Amino acid sequence: MEKTSKSAKLYLALVFIVLYTPILYLIFYSFNSGGNMSNFESFTLEHYAAVFSDTRLIMILLNTVIVALLSALIATIIGVFGSIGIVFMRNKSLRRSILSLNNVLIVSPDVVIGASFLILFTAIGVKLGFASVLISHIAFSIPIVVLMVLPKLQDMNSTLIDAAADLGATRRDILTRVIIPFVKPGIFAGFFMALTYSLDDFAVTFFVTGNGFSTLSVEIYSMARTGITLTINALSGIIFIVTLLLVVGYYFVSLRGKNPVGMGVRK
Amino acid sequence: MQTKNTKTFYLIPYYVWIILFVIAPIGLIAYYSFFDLSGNFTLDNYFNFFTSVYLKLTLSSFWYAFLITFFTLVIAYPTAYLLTKTRHKQLWLLLIIIPSWINLLLKTYAFIGIFGLYGPVNAFLNVFGIGETQILFTDFSFVFVAVYIFIPFMILPIFNSLDKLNPSLVDASRDLGASSWTTFSKVILPLTINGVKAGIQAVFIPSLSLFMITRLIAGNKVITLGTAIEQQFLVTQNWGMGSTIAVFLIIFMVIIMIITGQRDKGATSIGKNK
Amino acid sequence: MKDITRTAIGIIAVCIVLFGINKYLSQNSGNAGSDTVTIFNWGEYIDPDLITQFEEESGYRVVYETFDSNEAMMTKIEQGGTSYDIAVPSEYAIEKMKENDLLLEIDHSKIPNLSNIDPYFLDLAFDPKNKYSVPYFWGTVGVVFNPSLLDGQTFESWETLWDPSLKGKVLLVDGAREIIGMGLNSLGYSLNSTDEKELLEATAKLKKLTPNVKAIIGDEVTQLMVNEEAAVAVTFSGQAADMMWENESLDYAVPLEGSNLWFDNMVIPKTAANVEGAHEFINFMLGAEVAAQNTDYVGYSIPNAAAVELLDEEVTSDERFYPPVAARDHLEVYKNLGLEMLGKYNELFLEFKMSGN
Numbered sequence: 001m002e003k004t005s006k007s008a009k010l011y012l013a014l015v016f017i018v019l020y021t022p023i024l025y026l027i028f029y030s031f032n033s034g035g036n037m038s039n040f041e042s043f044t045l046e047h048y049a050a051v052f053s054d055t056r057l058i059m060i061l062l063n064t065v066i067v068a069l070l071s072a073l074i075a076t077i078i079g080v081f082g083s084i085g086i087v088f089m090r091n092k093s094l095r096r097s098i099l100s101l102n103n104v105l106i107v108s109p110d111v112v113i114g115a116s117f118l119i120l121f122t123a124i125g126v127k128l129g130f131a132s133v134l135i136s137h138i139a140f141s142i143p144i145v146v147l148m149v150l151p152k153l154q155d156m157n158s159t160l161i162d163a164a165a166d167l168g169a170t171r172r173d174i175l176t177r178v179i180i181p182f183v184k185p186g187i188f189a190g191f192f193m194a195l196t197y198s199l200d201d202f203a204v205t206f207f208v209t210g211n212g213f214s215t216l217s218v219e220i221y222s223m224a225r226t227g228i229t230l231t232i233n234a235l236s237g238i239i240f241i242v243t244l245l246l247v248v249g250y251y252f253v254s255l256r257g258k259n260p261v262g263m264g265v266r267k
Numbered sequence: 268m269q270t271k272n273t274k275t276f277y278l279i280p281y282y283v284w285i286i287l288f289v290i291a292p293i294g295l296i297a298y299y300s301f302f303d304l305s306g307n308f309t310l311d312n313y314f315n316f317f318t319s320v321y322l323k324l325t326l327s328s329f330w331y332a333f334l335i336t337f338f339t340l341v342i343a344y345p346t347a348y349l350l351t352k353t354r355h356k357q358l359w360l361l362l363i364i365i366p367s368w369i370n371l372l373l374k375t376y377a378f379i380g381i382f383g384l385y386g387p388v389n390a391f392l393n394v395f396g397i398g399e400t401q402i403l404f405t406d407f408s409f410v411f412v413a414v415y416i417f418i419p420f421m422i423l424p425i426f427n428s429l430d431k432l433n434p435s436l437v438d439a440s441r442d443l444g445a446s447s448w449t450t451f452s453k454v455i456l457p458l459t460i461n462g463v464k465a466g467i468q469a470v471f472i473p474s475l476s477l478f479m480i481t482r483l484i485a486g487n488k489v490i491t492l493g494t495a496i497e498q499q500f501l502v503t504q505n506w507g508m509g510s511t512i513a514v515f516l517i518i519f520m521v522i523i524m525i526i527t528g529q530r531d532k533g534a535t536s537i538g539k540n541k
Numbered sequence: 542m543k544d545i546t547r548t549a550i551g552i553i554a555v556c557i558v559l560f561g562i563n564k565y566l567s568q569n570s571g572n573a574g575s576d577t578v579t580i581f582n583w584g585e586y587i588d589p590d591l592i593t594q595f596e597e598e599s600g601y602r603v604v605y606e607t608f609d610s611n612e613a614m615m616t617k618i619e620q621g622g623t624s625y626d627i628a629v630p631s632e633y634a635i636e637k638m639k640e641n642d643l644l645l646e647i648d649h650s651k652i653p654n655l656s657n658i659d660p661y662f663l664d665l666a667f668d669p670k671n672k673y674s675v676p677y678f679w680g681t682v683g684v685v686f687n688p689s690l691l692d693g694q695t696f697e698s699w700e701t702l703w704d705p706s707l708k709g710k711v712l713l714v715d716g717a718r719e720i721i722g723m724g725l726n727s728l729g730y731s732l733n734s735t736d737e738k739e740l741l742e743a744t745a746k747l748k749k750l751t752p753n754v755k756a757i758i759g760d761e762v763t764q765l766m767v768n769e770e771a772a773v774a775v776t777f778s779g780q781a782a783d784m785m786w787e788n789e790s791l792d793y794a795v796p797l798e799g800s801n802l803w804f805d806n807m808v809i810p811k812t813a814a815n816v817e818g819a820h821e822f823i824n825f826m827l828g829a830e831v832a833a834q835n836t837d838y839v840g841y842s843i844p845n846a847a848a849v850e851l852l853d854e855e856v857t858s859d860e861r862f863y864p865p866v867a868a869r870d871h872l873e874v875y876k877n878l879g880l881e882m883l884g885k886y887n888e889l890f891l892e893f894k895m896s897g898n
Contacts, residue, residue: 008349008352011346012349016362019415022369022378022381025325025387025575026376029380036764037380043412046526058568058588059320061560073549076279078280081280082278082280082284096525098285099524101285102285103448104289105405106472106520107519108516108517109478109497109513112296112509113292113515118622120291120479122621122622125776127623147424147465148423148427184509185427185431187545189427195368196367198504199369199370207613209623210606210617210623214606219607220373222582223585223607224609233373236373238369240365240369244365250284251358379765380764384769385770401755403756406797485756487757490895498887501610501612504612504880505880505884
């Protein structure tokens with residue numbers, strides 16, 4: 001394969017610039033003493049100080065991260081098994097209907113999902129709060145995991161499994177040693193997309209939360225009427241930098257251990 | 268695969284999920300769609316849907332969803348392809364996803380500033396002698412921001428299918444004298460079609476129900492089915508009509524699934540072998 | 542497989558650590574274990590220092606939750622599953638909540654500070670004798686404009702919005718009642734009209750406004766006006782005050798044909814768990830000094846006469862935000878027109894929105 005050409009690099013650079021511009025814009029104004037996102041008056045760190053002095057905000061942030069990580073993890077586990085089940089389904093029309101059902105939550109507007117989950121939870125008597133939010137996030141993340149894992153499974157060569165079976169592998173071995181390693185990139189992709197869904201969700205969380213439990217999105221959306229404070233910009237700036245450092249750091253650490261994150265590459 | 272029992276055991280959570288969080292809500296929506304504001308059984312909601320306003324809405328929703336998916340695909344495919352050629356590809360891929368972890372409303376506010384009359388984009392255009400241009404509240408800004416939101420959802424599945432593409436196949440095609448285009452259309456694309464389909468499903472379907480940016484970025488000049496449902500549920504509190512539109516949205520989704528899934532042979536061959 | 546298991550275990554470990562930090566923080570903030578008062582309010586709609594002050598004075602722990610629209614808030618309360626002791630709905634929402642039996646009566650004997658409220662704002666049509674609600678903030682709907690981007694237009698009349706020179710310069714708030722109401726007012730009708738003919742006439746008139754409309758948006762109007770992206774915006778006085786705070790060249794006017802007078806009010810939802818604490822909180826918020834401090838923070842108009850005395854003269858003498866009683870004659874409070882009529886308003890509003898493309 002030839003090396004990436006100049007124009008290819010330029011294209012990628014352009015994509016990355018566009019992806020990061022709004023975030024840099026937000027961070028830039030988090031240093032604004034003017035208190036809004038339009039006129040940059042002078043440099044200040046007051047908004048960052050405000051983040052650390054606001055215990056409620058920090059607790060909300062922790063809640064958000066916990067819900068995101070746990071829901072993405074559980075959704076990934078359920079979704080992976082679900083997609084394995086779908087792929088091995090013999091009945092074509094059944095498989096197709098399950099797939100359609102799978103995608104219903106992706107297409108449904110958040111308000112509809114939120115309202116129907118709320119009705120469901122109150123009907124079966126789940127107390128609104130951490131548990132109901134976590135369950136809802138798992139629920140709306142599962143389909144995206146399936147959507148990310150399924151293509152990998154479909155690409156899997158059946159001879160691989162046959163070979164393993166012929167060599168005397170048990171069903172458990174086939175699953176853990178053949179199937180899972182093969183679809184690993186899809187699993188990671190699904191996990192990260194589930195994380196994205198969870199971090200961004202406002203409408204569903206709003207309906208199913210209660211008893212003092214809140215996430216960052218709910219907080220930000222409800223601020224819109226009176227204006228979002230730059231404290232939120234500062235907080236997002238911190239989240240962004242920390243995430244970036246964690247991801248890059250984790251990548252290089254695992255690289256040194258000769259065990260890179262299996263996002264794209266099957267080993 | 269001989270026995271069924273152990274397999275279904277793994278599947279229990281998934282089926283429970285389908286029953287509780289998919290079938291139950293659909294049932295609820297279908298049920299509500301048959302009631303009017305005062306709680307009487309009626310089919311009026313369905314008749315209403317076929318009035319000019321909602322048909323126009325549906326058509327424009329589809330048109331914008333098509334535009335968004337098309338541009339997302341056109342931008343995402345080369346990006347995914349070039350990413351597979353970089354040295355730290357998994358890292359770069361992660362860096363594509365990270366921006367989507369910052370709150371969408373905040374990013375949208377940033378876009379309002381960026382596209383503004385005195386924002387950086389207009390300043391940049393000014394350098395080339397193009398005067399102040401109204402970018403915000405146009406079809407362009409709407410499609411642009413929608414593409415921005417959906418790009419990671421398209422890149423990921425395509426990247427995954429490209430990544431495991433055997434490079435020797437491409438080399439072979441080249442050695443046999445195929446042009447770049449032929450190599451792409453006859454070798455690379457068919458082998459990555461599952462990824463592309465997954466991407467289209469992850470983008471087109473949600474595009475139909477985009478709602479927040481129709482107001483913030485398009486200034487309500489673009490109205491989608493999602494906006495209409497949102498309005499019916501939250502403002503008008505006419506859950507019946509809202510549910511009816513949702514029912515149609517689900518029907519459209521199933522149709523799209525059937526279209527994009529046509530050539531999907533799944534891995535049934537695995538099952539059939541035994 | 543191994544690295545997947547390891548990643549999963551790592552995630553769980555991280556969650557446990559975060560959970561621990563969270564527990565630690567919640568124990569250190571406020572009086573954990575004691576009775577709580579749960580408040581359901583718009584975001585950034587109270588001075589957080591006052592919450593701390595209330596916690597110290599009363600011994601209750603305050604749980605503060607936020608919502609972004611009256612309708613979403615009502616759905617939440619109606620479905621139950623969680624108990625809010627205080628909510629802050631707008632007046633039309635109160636009528637609906639009363640209808641649906643979602644509110645508890647307020648015991649006036651427990652709210653001595655009610656006497657601080659300007660009698661003008663008490664005993665209004667949406668809640669006679671203030672049986673269920675106590676006013677929190679109030680305001681009007683009007684026109685924010687930027688004289689430096691206009692050729693001397695002022696907005697004594699809604700008619701000015703139709704001025705052809707304002708092509709593509711007008712922002713409208715995304716609310717059916719507000720915009721159809723504006724159409725009705727501009728024709729001299731009541732903004733509570735239920736007359737089919739008047740409504741159609743108003744819609745037809747609004748459609749003629751389309752060329753002047755730059756966008757129909759929500760809260761983002763603040764950012765756009767402050768940035769001088771648009772010259773004119775039809776919006777709420779509270780938001781106007783926010784904008785003018787940030788951009789001094791802006792001005793605000795309430796057209797004379799008539800407009801809306803709105804109130805946000807504190808209520809006790811039926812599902813309240815701590816009714817006693819809710820009353821204490823309402824009484825606390827009505828205290829003159831507390832209300833004045835809250836006004837300084839939020840920036841909206843306060844109906845509390847005792848607090849107005851304490852506020853900066855410059856603020857309270859501003860007739861744009863504290864119009865004298867005589868000037869309030871042409872203002873109307875929204876009546877609950879019923880779901881059927883609200884549906885009609887929304888349908889017409891959708892028609893108006895779609896007339897642009």
